[in-house]
Amino acid sequence: MKPYVLGIDIGGTNTVFGIVDARGVVIASDSIKTAKHSNIEDYIEELYTEASRLIKANDAEDKIHGIGIGAPNGNYYNGMIIDAPNLPWPSPIPLAQMVSSKFGIPVAVTNDANAAAIGEMTYGAARGMKDFIMITLGTGVGSGIVINGQVVYGHDGFAGELGHMIVKRNNGRLCGCGRTGCLEAYCSATGVARSAREFLEIRTEPSSLRNLPIDQITSKDVYDAAMSGDKLAKDVFEYTGTILGEAMADMMVFSSPEAFVLFGGLAKSGELLLKPLREAMERSMLGVFKGKAKVLLSELKDADAAVLGASALGWEAKPAPAAPAAPVVE
Amino acid sequence: MKPYVLGIDIGGTNTVFGIVDARGVVIASDSIKTAKHSNIEDYIEELYTEASRLIKANDAEDKIHGIGIGAPNGNYYNGMIIDAPNLPWPSPIPLAQMVSSKFGIPVAVTNDANAAAIGEMTYGAARGMKDFIMITLGTGVGSGIVINGQVVYGHDGFAGELGHMIVKRNNGRLCGCGRTGCLEAYCSATGVARSAREFLEIRTEPSSLRNLPIDQITSKDVYDAAMSGDKLAKDVFEYTGTILGEAMADMMVFSSPEAFVLFGGLAKSGELLLKPLREAMERSMLGVFKGKAKVLLSELKDADAAVLGASALGWEAKPAPAAPAAPVVE
Numbered sequence: 001m002k003p004y005v006l007g008i009d010i011g012g013t014n015t016v017f018g019i020v021d022a023r024g025v026v027i028a029s030d031s032i033k034t035a036k037h038s039n040i041e042d043y044i045e046e047l048y049t050e051a052s053r054l055i056k057a058n059d060a061e062d063k064i065h066g067i068g069i070g071a072p073n074g075n076y077y078n079g080m081i082i083d084a085p086n087l088p089w090p091s092p093i094p095l096a097q098m099v100s101s102k103f104g105i106p107v108a109v110t111n112d113a114n115a116a117a118i119g120e121m122t123y124g125a126a127r128g129m130k131d132f133i134m135i136t137l138g139t140g141v142g143s144g145i146v147i148n149g150q151v152v153y154g155h156d157g158f159a160g161e162l163g164h165m166i167v168k169r170n171n172g173r174l175c176g177c178g179r180t181g182c183l184e185a186y187c188s189a190t191g192v193a194r195s196a197r198e199f200l201e202i203r204t205e206p207s208s209l210r211n212l213p214i215d216q217i218t219s220k221d222v223y224d225a226a227m228s229g230d231k232l233a234k235d236v237f238e239y240t241g242t243i244l245g246e247a248m249a250d251m252m253v254f255s256s257p258e259a260f261v262l263f264g265g266l267a268k269s270g271e272l273l274l275k276p277l278r279e280a281m282e283r284s285m286l287g288v289f290k291g292k293a294k295v296l297l298s299e300l301k302d303a304d305a306a307v308l309g310a311s312a313l314g315w316e317a318k319p320a321p322a323a324p325a326a327p328v329v330e
Numbered sequence: 331m332k333p334y335v336l337g338i339d340i341g342g343t344n345t346v347f348g349i350v351d352a353r354g355v356v357i358a359s360d361s362i363k364t365a366k367h368s369n370i371e372d373y374i375e376e377l378y379t380e381a382s383r384l385i386k387a388n389d390a391e392d393k394i395h396g397i398g399i400g401a402p403n404g405n406y407y408n409g410m411i412i413d414a415p416n417l418p419w420p421s422p423i424p425l426a427q428m429v430s431s432k433f434g435i436p437v438a439v440t441n442d443a444n445a446a447a448i449g450e451m452t453y454g455a456a457r458g459m460k461d462f463i464m465i466t467l468g469t470g471v472g473s474g475i476v477i478n479g480q481v482v483y484g485h486d487g488f489a490g491e492l493g494h495m496i497v498k499r500n501n502g503r504l505c506g507c508g509r510t511g512c513l514e515a516y517c518s519a520t521g522v523a524r525s526a527r528e529f530l531e532i533r534t535e536p537s538s539l540r541n542l543p544i545d546q547i548t549s550k551d552v553y554d555a556a557m558s559g560d561k562l563a564k565d566v567f568e569y570t571g572t573i574l575g576e577a578m579a580d581m582m583v584f585s586s587p588e589a590f591v592l593f594g595g596l597a598k599s600g601e602l603l604l605k606p607l608r609e610a611m612e613r614s615m616l617g618v619f620k621g622k623a624k625v626l627l628s629e630l631k632d633a634d635a636a637v638l639g640a641s642a643l644g645w646e647a648k649p650a651p652a653a654p655a656a657p658v659v660e
Contacts, residue, residue: 154586161583253491256484
């Protein structure tokens with residue numbers, strides 16, 4: 001087997017790519033601007049030029065086993081990106097097909113949260129685990145579910161959208177998906193900022209957050225205030241952790257994972273978030289599962305995590321589809 | 331491979347067992363009383379005597395490939411029954427070990443809802459499906475989740491307890507599990523009867539159900555009243571179907587199954603339940619999943635279903651554990 005894989009993480013702003021070896025060491029990485037090209041062909045062309053330059057500079061020509069791509073709404077079964085709100089190109093995008101025919105290397109695609117789960121299972125906090133749930137707490141809430149050592153893609157390739165579990169059935173917050181009451185509307189970075197604004201409007205107590213323009217408050221502001229001892233800001237984290245912990249108790253009755261692995265900006269809030277989360281999770285847990293699920297933080301370095309996760313999928317990329325509905329398109 | 335399996339379904343009242351061939355035909359079946367023996371050894375002895383008689387009478391000696399057992403709280407990984415509320419024997423019960431050493435035949439154990447899912451996948455409405463969720467609507471609400479053609483057992487063997495998803499976070503009904511707001515407290519046969527009693531107390535309109543002693547109303551009474559056009563009874567089914575449909579939309583974001591297969595007494599309520607269920611499910615569905623999930627009724631005959639489901643597991647039973655934590659105990 002060739003010694004390297006190429007991992008590509010496509011975000012709304014940047015596309016980061018890196019050459020990774022079998023032990024999860026990022027040999028070299030670089031990036032291009034995702035949104036620079038309104039034409040997808042031009043984007044693929046620049047990606048090819050820059051990645052080829054990186055591969056050549058690191059003496060890795062003919063040494064790339066496969067390419068793994070993590071992309072918003074990336075579908076593992078057909079290698080397409082479908083209706084990704086933050087990407088500038090018309091949907092659907094036959095990404096795996098375009099990249100593999102350009103590079104002449106097998107390509108596998110999945111969404112960013114699944115890529116993170118694969119990275120964590122291969123190189124991070126979930127090494128050796130066969131059953132865990134990755135929850136990414138960023139602008140939104142994403143998830144990658146691993147059962148029996150396999151990522152759960154479901155019948156259509158879109159499984160694992162736990163950010164869109166309904167946590168508040170009535171009078172819930174409007175979510176970006178158009179429905180109301182989704183987990184994501186409460187437990188994302190955006191959700192934390194919304195909670196702070198709600199608390200500031202409803203309550204009358206003093207808070208250092210009142211010194212900021214209310215519609216510009218970010219989750220970082222709430223974190224900083226809470227760390228300085230601001231009661232209202234601490235209550236926002238208590239509220240957020242409680243909702244997430246209750247939701248995790250519901251995820252437990254589904255697949256009974258060994259652990260939840262949290263990833264993303266909000267996961268770095270530490271005990272501010274984790275303490276109420278663990279308490280709510282155990283309090284809400286069905287008896288048979290009490291005390292069984294670990295709550296872990298990602299062990300992948302931020303700078304490397306996205307590329308590592310995507311790259312791990314490159315080991316699975318196969319040169320030709322085995323059947324019409326095969327997961328990998330070349 | 332030997333041509334038959336023995337399926338055993340252990341219920342609180344009866345234990346039904348049958349000889350089944352590879353096409354899912356129940357060659358012969360019989361039953362014993364589960365609760366007759368307060369001693370588990372005596373129970374196994376009678377089960378062995380009666381099953382052996384059946385096997386001999388059908389000329390099936392040395393033709394049984396394996397034994398599959400569906401039992402309340404049966405654990406696939408270790409073959410134990412743990413804390414089953416309706417069984418008379420002290421917990422834990424090393425069932426697979428006891429039965430296999432008595433019969434000299436490999437045994438696999440799982441819980442009743444998982445057995446039903448395996449039966450449906452092998453012989454019923456889910457034939458050919460790799461991703462579906464079985465929901466059993468009986469005295470309680472059970473579930474068997476199949477992903478990638480495999481039953482989801484989770485890290486500890488207890489996964490798939492969807493009857494204990496929280497559908498009402500605040501002021502929910504008390505559930506048998508000791509928590510409040512579980513799906514089972516609303517969408518089981520017992521839940522339907524409770525809803526009817528609640529509706530009768532809260533509302534003042536006439537209903538044929540008012541002719542019955544309120545604390546003796548059963549789901550069958552509610553069904554009969556609804557079929558006779560009783561508005562309140564029809565509203566109970568509307569309420570039940572809506573809660574179940576909303577919960578199913580939440581299950582969808584987890585594993586994106588091709589279908590839900592409903593089984594059990596309540597599933598026979600037909601469109602009374604299914605119409606509001608489908609409407610609520612589609613209304614609550616995350617955009618990408620809308621219109622994708624089939625809602626099917628079990629295709630297994632009632633009399634055979636439990637034995638068939640358990641028996642299908644018998645094909646998987648292996649003579650010796652591959653490792654200390656192996657799923658099958660002999």
